[in-house]
Amino acid sequence: MGEITRKLELLAPARDLFIGKTAIDNGADAVYIGGPAFGARKSAGNSLEDIVALVEYAHRYYCRVFVTLNTILFDSELAEAERMIKHLYRIGADALIIQDPGILKLDIPPISLHASTQMHNYDLERIRFLDRLGFQRIVLARELSLEQIKAIRKEIKAELEVFIHGALCVSLSGQCYLSQYMFGRSANRGECAQPCRMKWYLKDRQGKVVVKDRYLMSLRDLNLSDYIPDLIAAGVDSFKIEGRLKEENYVANVTNHYHRLIKKALEDCPEAGRVGSGIVAAGFEPDPERSFNRGSSSYFFAGRPKTLANMDTPKSMGKPIGKVLEAKGNRVLIDTCEPIANGDGLCYLKDGELQGLRVNVAEGNRVQTNESVKIPVGTMLFRNYDRRFVTDIEKRKSVRKIRIRIEIEEHHGKLKLTAEDEDAVKAVTESENYYEKANNPQQRERIIQQLKKCGDTSFVCEELHCSGDTLFIPSAELNTLKRKLLDKLMTEREAARKTVYQKPFDNKVVYKETIDWHGNVVNRKAKDFYMDHGAQQVADGFEKTGASGERDLMHTRYCLLHELGRCRKQQANKDLELPLYLYNDKHCFRLEFDCAGCCMKVIGTL
Secondary structure: OOOOOEEEEEEEEEOOHHHHHHHHHOOOOEEEEEOOOOOOOOOOOOOHHHHHHHHHHHHHOOOEEEEEEOOOOOHHHHHHHHHHHHHHHHOOOOEEEEOOHHHHHOOOOOEEEEEOHHHOOOOHHHHHHHHHHOOOEEEOOOOOOHHHHHHHHHHOOOEEEEEEEEOOOOOOOOOEOHHHHHHOOOHHHOOOOOHHHOOEEEEOOOOOEEEEEEOOOOEOEEEOHHHHHHHHHHOOOEEEEOOOOOOHHHHHHHHHHHHHHHHHHHHHOOOEEEOOOOEEEOOOOOOHHHOOOOOEEOOOEOEOOOOOEOOOOOOOOOEEEEEEEEEEOOEEEEEOOOOOOOOOEEEEEEOOEEEEEEEEEEEOOEEEEOOOOOOOOOOEEEEEEOHHHHHHHHHOOOEEEEEEEEEEEEEOOEEEEEEEEOOOOEEEEEOOOOOOEOOOOHHHHHHHHHHHOOOOOOEEEEEEEEEOOOEOOOHHHHHHHHHHHHHHHHHHHHHHOOOOEOOOOOOOOOOOOEEOHHHOOOOHHHHHHHHHOOOOEEOOOHHHHOOOOEEEEEEEOOOHHHHOOOOOOOOOOOOOOOOEEEEOOOOEEEEEEEOOOOEEEEEEEO
8 A cells, every 4th residue: 555645634613522522433533512601592502611521532533622712702702712622732623724814923832723704714815825825724615516625736835624514604704794684693603593594575666476485595415425525635624514503313314325436436636635533433324314304406516407406495304205105184195115114204395384293103104293283295205313323323332442552472481462553653661570471272262352352441452462482371461461551652643643733823814905894804903903914904894893884794605596496698688677685574685796706795774
């Protein structure tokens, strides 16, 4: 096998310590987790004590822990953020994912810094600037295509992280102010109220209703399962799963799924390996369709698809299982090959709304539900809770083990043990006592079998070799010697583990002369940062001023005209009087279509 020159990372979400460990056990090379404050999911904070425990667990396998500090900060929060960063550095967190450039002006240790997608890492000029500054990693915008990622890779030295799975924000990240405008809850402050998942009407200038009461902005979920080899070939370093609010079975399932895909893709890519160590033994067969999903999409990765949204519901519909053949009372006959179990959750669409039912008794393709239902024949049923699958994940836990080989050598009446792991880290120990030679030849096999069992440690012995005479050693002493060897190997692994430190940033890099309110500047340090990098004017961000006049509250590559089959590049739409308006009972927003740039803006008047 040739020398490994690239190490790839599967990055999974961790709502908490328990789920972080679950992600690592299912093949993640790194996890990202919210700290005590300032994460883009305000409800997903964790104590420093829990992060310490997660760091210790991850580092056993050479996996990494990234802490999210990806919100914009007010002046009153800077001192607390600085203290928190110093604590995170001391406890061994591997990197911070940040949005606010004011952090670069704080007195912080050399912890590795990743530029969050919330920094609006979409256009090449912005990405070049962050790269030249010296960010260790840049998290790319979800809207980028494979060809754009390839072009970025050719110019950028920093590590590149790409989203491969999970919920999609309809707006370009860091450029959505709709939640702040409607509810006073800023997406840039981790408080998004998700107005994109609400029902909306669409009308034209004359008041003609084009679409009535549907989830017009609710996108399907991202799924790039089919494109892992393309992403590896494009030079992507980190493959990111979205979902820092997701529960254990979701994280286990999706992480294991992509772990297997990356492992398989690397069979044809001998120059690349994985960041983390160990092999994963899963107790279930992963299937992303059987966990939370709104339907899947490759988004813009392979070009603009015909449809991107699920206008029927923002909730999980799960996996389609078949059509209704008959429904009487609480009994339903289904045309399906899928095994259905007691306790399954099924759902279907009726009159534009998602309806749910619970299976009380399943007998083949006949089920008794928890209530009487009236479902038309031919209606497609989906399973959004698969009880057997969830039970398998929860009971048949995946296990991760580091592969080792052990050499047993008799040395002048003592037993010398050498262990070498898959990362070429070695540990050696020798018995303190002298032992007699064994008369019974079966003693050698006993020693081999006893030393090969690594029990509940993080290791699995795949090879064991003996040399020299066989000694008679009591089982208890042999176990003590083995434990000493494995403990020493873990200590040696920690000593050999590589830590990435943040190099000093380049203060001479010039960016733009004018930073308008889209720059999300809400503290003096962020303003100083842009002034230091060539800005002559730096406007306050929307969260600080509220702005005034007409403002584009959302900038998105999603286009409602295209989604509705009315792309203006393809038809005149003479039956519509532009502009179009997105509205509900409390709000009305004008839509602005940039056909040359193939994007849409949601405009509000303040």
